[in-house]
Amino acid sequence: MSLSVQILKNPDFRYLVGARLFCHMGLQALAVIVGWQIYTITKSEFLLGLIGLTEAIPAIISALFSGYAVDISTPRRVYRLCVATLCLNLAALYVLGAGVVPMPHDMLVPLLFVGVFISGIARSFMMPAYFSITPQIIERKDYSAASAWSNTAVQIAVMTGPVLAGMVYGFMGVGAAWVLPVTFMTLGFLCVLNINPKRHYEKVGIDKSALGNIVEGWKFVVTHRMLLTVMAVDMFAVLFGGAVAMLPAFASEILHVGPEGLGILRTAPAFGAILAALYFALRPMQTFPLTRMLWSVAAFGVCMIGFGLSTSFLLSVVFLAFSGLFDTISVVIRTTLKQILTPDHMRGRVSGISFMFVISSNEIGAFESGTAARLMGLVPSVVFGGVMTLIVVGATYFVTPNLRHKLYSADSEEEKSS
Numbered sequence: 001m002s003l004s005v006q007i008l009k010n011p012d013f014r015y016l017v018g019a020r021l022f023c024h025m026g027l028q029a030l031a032v033i034v035g036w037q038i039y040t041i042t043k044s045e046f047l048l049g050l051i052g053l054t055e056a057i058p059a060i061i062s063a064l065f066s067g068y069a070v071d072i073s074t075p076r077r078v079y080r081l082c083v084a085t086l087c088l089n090l091a092a093l094y095v096l097g098a099g100v101v102p103m104p105h106d107m108l109v110p111l112l113f114v115g116v117f118i119s120g121i122a123r124s125f126m127m128p129a130y131f132s133i134t135p136q137i138i139e140r141k142d143y144s145a146a147s148a149w150s151n152t153a154v155q156i157a158v159m160t161g162p163v164l165a166g167m168v169y170g171f172m173g174v175g176a177a178w179v180l181p182v183t184f185m186t187l188g189f190l191c192v193l194n195i196n197p198k199r200h201y202e203k204v205g206i207d208k209s210a211l212g213n214i215v216e217g218w219k220f221v222v223t224h225r226m227l228l229t230v231m232a233v234d235m236f237a238v239l240f241g242g243a244v245a246m247l248p249a250f251a252s253e254i255l256h257v258g259p260e261g262l263g264i265l266r267t268a269p270a271f272g273a274i275l276a277a278l279y280f281a282l283r284p285m286q287t288f289p290l291t292r293m294l295w296s297v298a299a300f301g302v303c304m305i306g307f308g309l310s311t312s313f314l315l316s317v318v319f320l321a322f323s324g325l326f327d328t329i330s331v332v333i334r335t336t337l338k339q340i341l342t343p344d345h346m347r348g349r350v351s352g353i354s355f356m357f358v359i360s361s362n363e364i365g366a367f368e369s370g371t372a373a374r375l376m377g378l379v380p381s382v383v384f385g386g387v388m389t390l391i392v393v394g395a396t397y398f399v400t401p402n403l404r405h406k407l408y409s410a411d412s413e414e415e416k417s418s
Contacts, residue, residue, distance in 0.1 A: 007138060007142050007145050007146060007149065008149070010137060010138065011194075012137040012195050012196060012197060012198070013137055013138055013146065013149075015191045015192070015194045015195045016130070016133060016134070016137065016150075016191075016195055017149055017150060017153045018153075018187075018188070018191035019079075019083070019188045019189075019191035019192045019195070020130070020150055020153045020154055020157070020188075021153040021154075021156060021157050021188075022157070022184045022185065022187040022188035022191060023083060023086070023126075023157075023184070023185060023188035024153070024154050024157035024158065024161065025157040025160060025161035025164075025180075025181075025184040025188075026086070026090060026161070026180075026181040026182070026183075026184035026185035026188060027086075027119070027123075027157075027161070027181070027185075028157055028158055028161030028162050028165070028266070029161045029162065029164065029165035029177075029180045029181040029184060030090065030093070030119070030165075030181040031162070031266070032161075032162045032165040032166055032169070032259075032262065032263060032266055033097065033165055033169060033174070033177050033178060033180075033181065034051060034093075034097075034112055034115075034116060035048060035051060035245075035247075035248045035262075036166075036169060036248055036259050036262060037097060037112065037174060038051065038109055038112060039248040039249070039252070041105045041108070041109060042109065045246065045249045045370050045373045045374060045378065046370050046371065046373075046374050047109075047370070048245050048246065048248055048249065048370050050113075050370060051113070051116055051245070052245050052369075052370075054113050054116045054117050054120070055116050055117065055119055055120035055123070056120060057117075057120070058117050058118075058120040058121045058124070059120035059121065059123055059124040059355070059356075060124075060356050061124075062120075062121050062124035062125065063124045063128075063352045063353070063355045063356040064214065064352070064356075065214060065352075066124045066125040066128050066348075066352045066355070067128040067214075067217060067348040067349035067350065067351055067352020067353065067355075068213050068214050068217070068348065068349055068352070069125065069128075069348070070125070070128040070129050070132050070347075070348030070349075070351075070352070071132070071213070071345065071346065071347070071348035071349055072213075075128075075129045075130075075132035075133045075136065075197075075348070076129075076133060076192075076195055076196075076197060078125055078126075078128075078129040079126065079129035079130060079133060079192055079195070080189075080192050080193065081125070082122045082123070082125045082126035082129060083122075083126070083185065083188055083189045083192050084189060085118070085121075085122040086119060086122050086123075086126075086185050087182070087185045087186055087189050089115055089118045089119060089122070090115075090181045090182045090185050091182055092115065093112065093115040093178065093181075094178040094179065094181075094182050096108060096111050096112070096115075097112060097174065097178050098174060098175040098177075098178040098179075099174070099175060123355075124352070124355060127351055127352075127354075127355040128347070128348040128349075128351040128352045128355065129348075130351075131338075131339075131347055131348070131350075131351035131354075132347040132348050132351065133195065133197060134146060134150075134339070135339065135344065135347065136197035136198070137195070137197050137198065140340075143336050143339040143340060144280070144284035144332070144336045145281060145284040147280075147331075147332050147335040147336045147339070148277055148278075148280035148281035148284060148332055149277075149281045150335075151273070151277040151280075151281075151328060151331055151332060151335070152274060152277035152278055152281050154277075155270045155273040155274040155277050155324070155328065156270070156274055157270075158266070158267070158269065158270035158273065158324075159267045159270030159271055159273075159274055160267070160270075161180075161184065162262075162263045162266030162267050163263040163264055163266070163267040164180060164263070165177055165180055165181075165263060166259045166260050166261075166262050166263020166264070166266070167259075167260055167263055168180060169259045169263075170258055170259040170260040170263075171260075213349070214349065216346075216349070217346055217349025217350060217352070217353060218349075218353060220346055220349075220350065221350060221353050224341060225400075225403060226290070226337065226341060226403055227337070227338065227341055227342075227350070229290065229396065229400055229403055230290070230293065230333070230334040230337055230338070231334070231353070231354055231357040232357070232396075233293070233294070233297060233392065233393070233396050234297075234330065234334060234357060235357040236392045237297045237300065237301065237389045237392050237393065244266065244269075245369045245370060246369050246370070246373055246378060246381070246382065247262055247265045247266055248262055249373065249378055250265065250316070250378065251265055253378060254311060254378065254379070255311070255312075255313045255316060257313060261313065264317060265316065265317065265320060268316075268317040268318075268320035268321045268324070269320045269321060269323050269324030269327070270324055271321045271324065272320075272321035272322050272323070272324035272325030272326075272328070273324035273325060273327060273328040274324075274328075275325060276324075276325045276326075276328035276329055276332075277328050277332070280328075280329075280332050290400065290403050291397075292329070292333060293329070293330050293333045293334060294393050294396060294397055296326045296327070296329035296330045296333075297326070297327075297330050297389065297392075297393050298389070298390055298393040298394075299322070299326040300323050300326040300327050300330070300389065301386045301387070301388075301389030301390045301393065302386065302390070303319045303320070303322045303323035303326065303386075304319075304323060304382060304383075304385060304386035304389065305382075305383050305386035305387065306319040306386075307319040307320055307323070307382065307386075308379050308380075308381075308382030308383040308385075308386060309379070309383060338350065338351070338354060369381060369382070369385065372384060372385070
């Protein structure tokens with residue numbers, strides 16, 4: 001346990017975790033404010049899903065080359081630029097959304113979508129930069145602990161950002177609420193400015209064209225079955241199973257709570273997630289079996305089914321909290337595996353590809369949720385998504401018999417047999 005806490009004595013790692021904390025608080029607050037404001041204006045579940053698609057499309061397109069840009073550049077510089085862009089974008093959204101510049105709703109809604117679009121571009125470069133910075137400031141044996149501490153910061157952000165945004169929105173109005181994401185992102189930028197990696201690894205070679213290097217990254221992922229499997233399971237499971245985008249509709253139509261209740265619902269998964277993240281931060285996993293990840297994803301799907309069927313606010317919060325706990329187990333496993341299995345000179349590209357999977361599962365999953373809710377109805381769409389998650393897990397289990405018996409150690413490059 002002492003070794004896992006020792007990593008916090010590294011000032012660069014503390015600033016990196018601080019940046020993750022505040023940037024995600026800003027993004028989470030943004031999601032609540034934009035979601036509630038657009039739903040209040042339009043009363044459209046479809047537009048709630050479209051918010052996710054609006055962020056996903058530019059993120060996926062940019063992710064095709066964002067990882068390569070990180071590999072040939074300095075990750076810290078790219079990270080700074082991304083956070084600075086998000087700060088400026090949120091400041092512009094504050095001016096629009098808070099009514100500093102009054103405008104009719106038919107103009108405001110499209111401009112909010114433009115802000116979400118820009119956020120997607122910045123995030124596509126941000127994740128590969130973070131992934132590449134991490135091994136520059138910590139040792140290999142600390143990958144698992146670093147992943148858990150980083151996820152703890154993210155989950156604290158997910159737990160506090162939405163509830164603060166919801167409470168401020170509900171009690172003080174939209175103008176005061178828009179101050180929060182701007183403030184959080186600015187604090188994140190200050191943390192990024194203080195990160196100064198001491199270890200530098202070899203950059204990607206320049207003997208190939210940009211396209212050749214991008215293709216090389218894809219070949220590495222596609223031919224490495226363990227990497228491809230953990231990315232694919234995460235993408236398809238959350239693509240169908242995620243219900244976050246529908247929370248404003250559930251809060252309003254099913255559970256009959258206002259923005260304050262919405263903030264609590266969005267915070268609930270983080271409550272369970274932070275318990276799991278803190279546990280693994282203090283007691284890092286030593287081996288990372290695929291079966292453990294599959295069981296955790298299956299449990300996540302069960303929680304989504306329970307949430308979809310619940311008509312009790314308290315019970316819904318409980319199901320969401322457990323969904324966050326099981327999802328975090330999966331996150332720690334797959335994040336550490338990606339760090340262990342990815343060579344230094346390819347970290348940006350592998351992370352960029354991974355981000356495409358993540359953004360597809362989260363943001364396109366939000367669009368899928370909105371579309372399914374429109375076609376099936378709100379509750380059936382969430383139950384259907386949970387069932388599809390279980391099908392994805394079952395199919396993966398049966399088609400990967402060899403991978404199920406492989407273990408990877410955080411402090412060793414060698415693969416072990418279970």
